[in-house]
Amino acid sequence: MTQLSVNLNAVAQLRNRRNLPWPSVVGLARIVLDAGAVGITVHPRPDERHIRRTDVFDLVNLLRAEYSSAELNIEGYPTEAFLDLVSAANPQQVTLVPDAPEQATSDHGWDFIADREMLTRVVGDLKSHDRRVALFCDPDAGVDQIAAAKAIGADRVELYTGPYGSCFDNPDAAIQSLSDLADTARAAHAAGLGINAGHDLTLGNLPAFVASVPHLDEVSIGHAITADALTLGFAEAVRKYLGALQA
Numbered sequence: 001m002t003q004l005s006v007n008l009n010a011v012a013q014l015r016n017r018r019n020l021p022w023p024s025v026v027g028l029a030r031i032v033l034d035a036g037a038v039g040i041t042v043h044p045r046p047d048e049r050h051i052r053r054t055d056v057f058d059l060v061n062l063l064r065a066e067y068s069s070a071e072l073n074i075e076g077y078p079t080e081a082f083l084d085l086v087s088a089a090n091p092q093q094v095t096l097v098p099d100a101p102e103q104a105t106s107d108h109g110w111d112f113i114a115d116r117e118m119l120t121r122v123v124g125d126l127k128s129h130d131r132r133v134a135l136f137c138d139p140d141a142g143v144d145q146i147a148a149a150k151a152i153g154a155d156r157v158e159l160y161t162g163p164y165g166s167c168f169d170n171p172d173a174a175i176q177s178l179s180d181l182a183d184t185a186r187a188a189h190a191a192g193l194g195i196n197a198g199h200d201l202t203l204g205n206l207p208a209f210v211a212s213v214p215h216l217d218e219v220s221i222g223h224a225i226t227a228d229a230l231t232l233g234f235a236e237a238v239r240k241y242l243g244a245l246q247a
């Protein structure tokens with residue numbers, strides 16, 4: 001079965017509205033792992049607008065102390081600062097993403113041919129420390145790009161599903177997008193790569209995605225799970241506050 005890693009960026013972003021420790025990234029990680037997710041994903045940005053360096057180490061300590069079989073997946077662009085963080089945190093999986101520092105969110109995969117030299121060096125170093133490495137990949141990457149990802153030494157690609165998420169309400173576009181993603185997944189599998197996927201996956205678009213795209217090892221989902229958790233939990237929270245007013 002495809003595994004779920006829950007991205008806690010949005011929880012951290014909500015926490016950062018105030019100088020307060022809630023919602024707690026570690027507390028939510030516990031809930032996520034107790035509910036059956038295989039692991040936690042974080043994508044620390046250089047400006048720490050959501051996940052902070054300290055969150056990464058708090059999560060490492062939680063997993064070490066209470067969830068030894070859970071996985072931490074750290075995503076990011078391989079700057080020296082990012083690679084130092086990875087080296088200190090020692091996560092099971094690192095996902096390299098070609099995001100500029102000021103980028104609002106991830107919006108494309110690597111050009112594995114153009115960036116081959118740098119990625120080969122970085123992936124080789126990560127692999128020498130026994131980390132699983134995934135490379136963020138365009139949903140319609142052709143076989144030449146996939147062959148280059150394999151030659152770079154990656155273990156997996158992470159299919160960028162943002163375009164699928166944004167066209168899901170248009171059936172023709174969604175079918176085409178799923179077909180592109182499925183072709184890329186087949187090419188990656190044939191090349192010996194594992195397959196992760198993520199970005200804008202939702203409760204609504206996930207069933208068609210997993211039914212259409214073969215060989216999926218893992219999806220990472222954050223924004224929609226956080227939004228759904230608010231919707232599913234708000235009424236209960238309001239009831240508790242009304243109860244507190246009567247106490």
Ligand SMILES: CC(=O)[C@@H](O)[C@H](O)COP(=O)(O)O
Nearest residue numbers: 009043075097105106198199
């Ligand atoms: C790599 C990826 O797909 C992104 O979804 C990323 O992890 C999310 O980053 P933000 O939470 O900063 O938008």
Ligand SMILES: NCC(=O)COP(=O)(O)O
Nearest residue numbers: 007198199200220222223
């Ligand atoms: N790698 C994708 C991810 O971690 C979560 O993306 P999103 O669900 O927040 O869009």
